[in-house]
Amino acid sequence: MNEKELRESLSTNFINQVKDYAIFAMDPKGMIVTWNMGAERLKGYCEEEVVGHYYGMLFPETYRQAGKPEEEIELALKNGVYEAHDWRRRKDGSHFWADVVLTPIYAGDGEHIGFTKVTGDITRQKEMQDELAKRHDALKDKNQELQRINLDLDNFVYTASHDLRSPITNIEGLVKYVKDDLSDAGCLSSETEFMLERVMLSVDRFKRTIEDLTEVSKLQKNAVELLSEEIINIETVYQDIIEDLGDPSDQPGIFIKTEFQVHQLKFSRKNFRSILYNLLSNAIKYRSPHRDCIIQVDTCLEDNAVVLKVKDNGLGMSKKQLRKLFTMFQRFHDHVDGTGIGLFMVKRIIDNAGGSIEVRSEEGVGSEFRVYFAAEL
Template identity: 30%
Template structure:
């Protein structure tokens, strides 16, 4: 028998049989650690999950499988400490493969001791449960969306009924005043009756807002270009702020035709702008942007798949905690001081947009700011539909850069090349766009200090959306990026500044 040959089964010891079985398992990563956490054995499942061969990993510390955040928090050492003191450590969390991609792992660590209790190492078993975690997350999101939808529907029915009954009471009061003045002309001009008339008028305005939230207000919907509506209304929107707020409007270069009640849309947009301005008492940045976007099925709550006009109002204000954001559209809910607001502004926006067949989504973080995205079904005229019939192969590119000026210029450059361009200012925002919108090309800056890097974004995109073409760009040379970002191997790369011809050549490449 040569050194490379295994003995017959009859010649194997129990220990050899056990080691052979462990090494052959591919559905679990099973390996041993010494008392300091260095890897001493490695099976086929570990190599399949993590991407390292036995030669690469033996003798290295197991903390390399953890994310940078977990390592800085001391979680690997904590896991061994708990395993030793409690007899076992069990947990789930993100782990990192050799190529930098992540997977959701279920981990068990057991201490190994001699008969006298002396610690000689640890046994570690890891399972890849990414699909299970994604399914659980999707189920939780679906349940939350269903609960929110049912809650808002119930609130709509309640407020609609209250508004209807209140309108009847106001009608009695208003008609009674008219009868009283007809019978007693000398009361004309009475300050008391004038105050009563103003109170009835304010009550009527209040019920109209409630009816708007309840989606029971009659709409006069016609086809309008949202970009034109916003441009015509820009002067009014700017006056809602003050000199301490930097106001910016970024309009999509294409027309955005929708069926909408123009007057009520302007009111809704003004409500969002006023809300954003009030969230920035010390000043800040307010931006309004529009996009033509194609959504996946139920990517935004329960909206069907299709073409939509997106209007986004973003601010750098005080932001909202998750519990406040969850209630933001409820009528009469407000975080403002008594007397500073009725709590009906956002509920009116929500009611009008959903009645128009759209949806409103809040993304907010306390201390960072808020973003309200309004989605309305886009319509196409016969002429536009005929033009687009020959453009079914038009591709959508997502451009990611934290430099806003460069982001806008790059988007316009892609549009001149015939692409449909969407933008994102961070990796997290880009992942949200990828989740809800079919993207053909991801074009991302590499270094984004306040976000995950472009390389990490590219790896996550490659893992989750393998059909998406990926192009990375940076002003840093490749050797420097390899040292700081882990390299861009496997992705198309452009050095900034690049020429139009370089971009076109890269877009034609197959990488």
Template identity: 35%
Template sequence: MAQTILHLGLRPATLMLLQKQLPSPGAEFVALAAIDQVLPPGEVLLLGEELDAPIRLAQEAYALDKRLSILLLTEASRYEKTRQALQFSPFIGPTVQCNSTAVGARLAPIIVDAMQRTAQRRSFAQLKSFALSAPQFEPQVVAKIRADFSTKVLEEAPIGAVLVSTTGTILSINQYAINLFGRPEAEVVGAALPDLFPAALSEEVQRFLREEHLREPKRIVALTDTAGTRYLEISVTPIDAQQALAYKLVMLNNITATMVAQQQTQADLTVVKRLNVDLDNFIYTASHDLKQPIANIEGLLLALQHELPAEVRQTDQVATMLTLMQGAVDRFKKTINDLTDVSRLQQANEQPAQSVDVAQVIREVEEDLAALLREAQGEIVVTVPPGTTIVAFSEKNLRSVVYNLLSNAIKYRAPDRALCIRVTYQPVAGQGQLCVQDNGLGLDERQRSRLFGLFQRLHTHVEGSGLGLYMVKKIVENAGGTIAVESALGEGSTFTVWLPG
């Protein structure tokens, strides 16, 4: 039977990769337009890279189905920040995880494992609802308990399930768990569960079953043998029956594929971080090392202009050549300055977060842009609810974000209508939502896809380097936030920034 993969906000390339790695009829992909009041039936929900606020959507989905596995798939540059933000986000449980799309095809086993975990949680819920009445635990009906336990529930569970006494003696065990230990059922039933583990782990498992599970819900142990290393996740719950307090249900889950994928993901991210550091160092070194040579060239050009006789400098051919040479030098100097700005991004990322008043930052930037706004004959309308504007962010970086968005709205205004910029801020689900809306030139679909790229200039009638929005996006994402744009050519654009609470 096909398993249903719900997804929202996946990039087309990511979706195509997953459809190739998880083909039908084994997996059926169902696209969602939004998180509604009722989720369609499914085994996993994927929240993709194109979403403005994936954590908020994960909170909404978790509230609807606490047993459904939810995976946030992010770009490598946003993975660490999103993962950290997820750890401290309220109203989210362990069913919500974050993964990087940088692992490529290795996403497939992670998603398969997530679907299995959904099935396990739902089966476990059935296990807990399987009422064991007091008379069933009388000595004369223990055999019946074991039979009912195995045939009605355990054998159907896609997870290891073991019924043990307070001493850890195995009373019943399903086939999944038997396969994990690789021993005949006759050797397992009646034995102490910790004794089935290697000697180096036996005492640890015993302590976990006896008392440590009360303060630590799950324990992961590594079993190493000639076949390699396997990872088992152990959890314990008492049986829900008045007379069954002496009995515990131990769940065993083989999470080897997930652990290996996570280890590989971490290794890949380490490589990506090292490459980013190397790239930052290269840009910094190149931008500084090139300054002196281009200064020398410009000096030689000025010396040449000074030495040439006036009548030679003024000839059409020589004047044109000198102008072209000076233009080339100026463009080279501008490129070097742009590279220097990119290298400063690394320093911006290291700015400490602090409590910042968004409303105050908006007011200060509005004052700085007052002259440009008067020249453009435009207005800025700010709507900010009082007492709700404190966020954890670098004040310098937040100022850069607001300044770039507002100054762009002024620069790229439409010539045939009065400029109006609307700025709103409101707290939403533990995050801050900052919107900057204008009625300017707007963008078509092709332009929108290039908007946040490095050195991307979409309009040439005004001065610009193509760095502003690239830097805004990096600053926001490195702080754990997101930025998105909605735009229509000839109508205007709306930038939405989600700031960490």
């Protein structure tokens, strides 16, 4: 066997023994002239049933009636190759989703002498793609439904908090009137005064809760209307918060360290202030009574994000507490005032802005919050 015969033999045997793809040749008119084992396995026809027949027999009936086989030949000749994902037909009449490549073959003198056709069964891939598309659509519908529910809840919260303002203000006024009236009449005992003060404390807490609920309801509106972003100076916002907190470093046992590697951030000033204020005030409120309170506030650049870090050595949280950390009205310590809504608002602000927040905490050791903002400096 000479070299040419050897190459032809190897090529023929290789094609014939490929089992995962249908590989066959046709003459210039589309009549099948060769048929490999893969074609028999994939399409169900043996060689004797197809050789000498027009390759259109391998198409679904509707495709044949629409002239699809002729169209493929025309496009292959025009473009040099025809490639597509499409339906094909087996001998038993079943259809499968195929990856097809039809290529014109030319002799050395440029004469068109036929075509080669390679077909693979990618039905499983299509089923998986269709299933993923179906799940994506279902998730999209579910997400839209959740957005509607969230909007309805926000509207309810806003309406409820607004409607509660009037009666709680009336209660506050009535309690003050009763206290003043009893005092003027000389009938205000220490026990009665204590009870009225407790009522006023409850009223004040209720008012703070209403204010927090109002802020929560505004967050959704801000997500839709988008608070105007600006280039903010992080250290300026930090100093403003420190003044509002009464400069905690002046209190014995409280030390706040800062390292601002990133000084500016494109973000809503109001929302950034709310985030940093909540994280700082919580670090101070939940400090350990057994050691000095040390708080570290840093900013840095990581990948494509500006990171705000607030780390403390306070009371810390257990793994069970961490799972509920950003839930509305969740409080883990009762020795300080609070409505348990601050971190819920922080998480919502960050989510609405497309950022993220991470928490590392160990009970009795301390906590570290990391907030990731898009790095638009």
